[in-house]
Amino acid sequence: MGTSERLNMPLVWGLRILCSVLFFGAWEYAVRLGWLDPFFFSSPVEIYTQIIAWLSGQEIYYDIYITIGETLLGFAIGVLIGMVTGFVFARTPMLAAVFDPLFVVLNAMPKLALGPLFIIWFGIGISSKVAMAVVIVLFLVFFNTYQGVREVSQDLINNARILGASRWSVLRHVLFPSALGWIFSSLRTSIGYALIGAVVGEYMVAQHGVGHLIASAQANFDTTGVFSGLIILMLLVWVIDVVIQRVEEKLTAWRGQA
Amino acid sequence: MTVRERGASQPDVRAEQRGQALAPYIEIRDVSKQFVNKKGTVFTGVTEIELTIEKGSFVSIVGPSGCGKSTLLTMISGLSGPTTGDVLIEGKSIRDVQNNMGFLFQKDVLFPWKTVLGNVESPLLFRGVDKSEANRRALEWIAKVGLKGFEHHYPHQLSGGMRKRVSMAQTFVYDPEVILMDEPFSALDVHTRNRMENELMEIWGGSGRTVVFVTHDLEEAIALSTHVVVFTKSPGRIKAVYEVDLPYPRNVAEIKFEPKFPEIYQMIWSDLREEVAGHGHE
Ligand SMILES: Nc1ncnc2c1ncn2[C@@H]1O[C@H](COP(=O)(O)OP(=O)(O)OP(=O)(O)O)[C@@H](O)[C@H]1O
Numbered sequence: 307m308g309t310s311e312r313l314n315m316p317l318v319w320g321l322r323i324l325c326s327v328l329f330f331g332a333w334e335y336a337v338r339l340g341w342l343d344p345f346f347f348s349s350p351v352e353i354y355t356q357i358i359a360w361l362s363g364q365e366i367y368y369d370i371y372i373t374i375g376e377t378l379l380g381f382a383i384g385v386l387i388g389m390v391t392g393f394v395f396a397r398t399p400m401l402a403a404v405f406d407p408l409f410v411v412l413n414a415m416p417k418l419a420l421g422p423l424f425i426i427w428f429g430i431g432i433s434s435k436v437a438m439a440v441v442i443v444l445f446l447v448f449f450n451t452y453q454g455v456r457e458v459s460q461d462l463i464n465n466a467r468i469l470g471a472s473r474w475s476v477l478r479h480v481l482f483p484s485a486l487g488w489i490f491s492s493l494r495t496s497i498g499y500a501l502i503g504a505v506v507g508e509y510m511v512a513q514h515g516v517g518h519l520i521a522s523a524q525a526n527f528d529t530t531g532v533f534s535g536l537i538i539l540m541l542l543v544w545v546i547d548v549v550i551q552r553v554e555e556k557l558t559a560w561r562g563q564a
Numbered sequence: 565m566t567v568r569e570r571g572a573s574q575p576d577v578r579a580e581q582r583g584q585a586l587a588p589y590i591e592i593r594d595v596s597k598q599f600v601n602k603k604g605t606v607f608t609g610v611t612e613i614e615l616t617i618e619k620g621s622f623v624s625i626v627g628p629s630g631c632g633k634s635t636l637l638t639m640i641s642g643l644s645g646p647t648t649g650d651v652l653i654e655g656k657s658i659r660d661v662q663n664n665m666g667f668l669f670q671k672d673v674l675f676p677w678k679t680v681l682g683n684v685e686s687p688l689l690f691r692g693v694d695k696s697e698a699n700r701r702a703l704e705w706i707a708k709v710g711l712k713g714f715e716h717h718y719p720h721q722l723s724g725g726m727r728k729r730v731s732m733a734q735t736f737v738y739d740p741e742v743i744l745m746d747e748p749f750s751a752l753d754v755h756t757r758n759r760m761e762n763e764l765m766e767i768w769g770g771s772g773r774t775v776v777f778v779t780h781d782l783e784e785a786i787a788l789s790t791h792v793v794v795f796t797k798s799p800g801r802i803k804a805v806y807e808v809d810l811p812y813p814r815n816v817a818e819i820k821f822e823p824k825f826p827e828i829y830q831m832i833w834s835d836l837r838e839e840v841a842g843h844g845h846e
């Protein structure tokens with residue numbers, strides 16, 4: 307936990323709790339006193355009640371399942387394609403040179419804007435959301451892998467070749483581990499982006515999913531529902547991030563303190 | 565003790581002297597290496613290098629910093645070809661990395677993501693040796709370089725000198741026939757250094773392996789080598805090749821007390837001094 311090591315952790319936690327209590331307390335209080343309009347701002351107690359009600363029902367789990375499924379599927383496909391193409395382009399300068407302008411243009415384009423196209427192509431089911439997640443993740447992972455592989459120390463490659471490494475061994479024992487740090491830093495960002503892709507896709511048109519839940523709440527002017535949906539999303543991202551962080555620590559243990 | 569200027573008929577002379585017909589093993593024929601930077605300026609690293617190395621010899625290269633010693637080793641290794649001229653091993657021109665060669669780089673090139681053990685056994689695994697055998701041989705070498713107990717450490721947990729020793733184990737473990745060493749001991753303290761030098765003498769002595777050894781330290785060069793090659797300052801040329809007439813087996817710490825040692829040192833130093841003169845700090 308980096309810098310917090312030397313700090314007084316109980317104090318840090320105390321302050322965190324205090325801040326949360328103050329924030330939610332002020333919110334609740336302001337709504338009760340009529341300073342904030344509950345139509346626009348709902349209230350912490352109502353949101354809490356709503357979340358509990360959802361969690362004790364069954365539909366929410368199906369929505370979470372759908373959204374997570376779209377996110378992970380999009381993430382996995384995006385990472386795979388991004389990594390492979392990143393590797394290939396980094397190791398084939400000619401290819402990279404030819405397609406460089408195309409990448410710049412494609413990367414500058416807001417990927418979410420492709421949503422309507424994907425809905426036409428893939429329908430309103432999960433495929434269009436997966437596709438959204440894929441394009442966002444793909445570019446991020448592609449650029450990071452490309453960069454990571456390009457930054458590999460030539461001296462390390464030379465040493466591996468002297469030691470008898472085949473092309474494949476160089477890839478597996480030098481390029482891949484060396485790019486892994488870069489890839490991981492992009493993975494943590496991209497899981498968040500994959501979720502954005504999936505949720506924005508669900509906002510547009512869907513039958514299930516947390517994004518769909520939020521969008522329908524919004525259609526009914528149900529602010530509490532919107533807030534509750536957002537909080538569920540936040541929790542999902544958090545859980546996923548913790549998992550990725552654990553995996554990263556395992557795979558890059560050689561760096562020392564993770 | 566013989567002194568020879570760079571010349572065409574070196575192998576014959578030497579073979580005659582020893583009364584045996586030794587074939588040249590590594591031949592460097594009129595080699596030069598140029599580097600072109602991004603602006604298109606050409607920089608000459610080394611030029612007119614003509615050197616013949618016999619199988620089983622221990623050749624040291626000394627010369628001022630930046631004169632092209634590492635550049636020459638890189639060309640012998642096959643990692644990068646000469647701009648002009650040719651490098652041959654057993655009469656065949658080197659086009660790529662050879663699998664019977666070891667190269668201890670001047671830079672730190674251990675795999676940072678592998679443990680000491682993983683690093684040392686990697687060349688064996690690359691060669692298809694089976695895992696348990698590779699493991700056994702790697703452990704043996706880790707012990708030889710004095711790193712028992714550090715098998716599961718990562719390079720970043722070791723000192724510079726320890727990393728150098730891991731590199732040595734990584735090279736010697738697969739028993740290469742030609743060993744290129746680029747200032748391998750300069751990061752070590754005197755005692756470890758003497759131990760490693762003696763270890764090197766033992767590995768090399770009578771094994772028929774050929775060593776090309778780059779160093780800044782003339783004393784070390786003389787103590788270890790059959791031949792010392794003196795480079796001029798950049799762009800590097802070969803100024804002279806000396807055959808070191810001291811008996812083997814040598815104990816590196818004691819060979820310096822041989823009566824002939826200072827004599828040899830004086831002779832080579834007189835050549836080298838002119839080249840390093842501009843580099844007061846050398
Ligand atoms: N890849 C390269 N590109 C451009 N110039 C290079 C390259 N490699 C080496 N040089 C130049 O060639 C010259 C010789 O370099 P080299 O590393 O062979 O010197 P060296 O004799 O090994 O020096 P040192 O004793 O300091 O290690 C130097 O001036 C260096 O700047």
Ligand SMILES: [Mg+2]
Nearest residue numbers: 633634670746
């Ligand atoms: Mg050098």
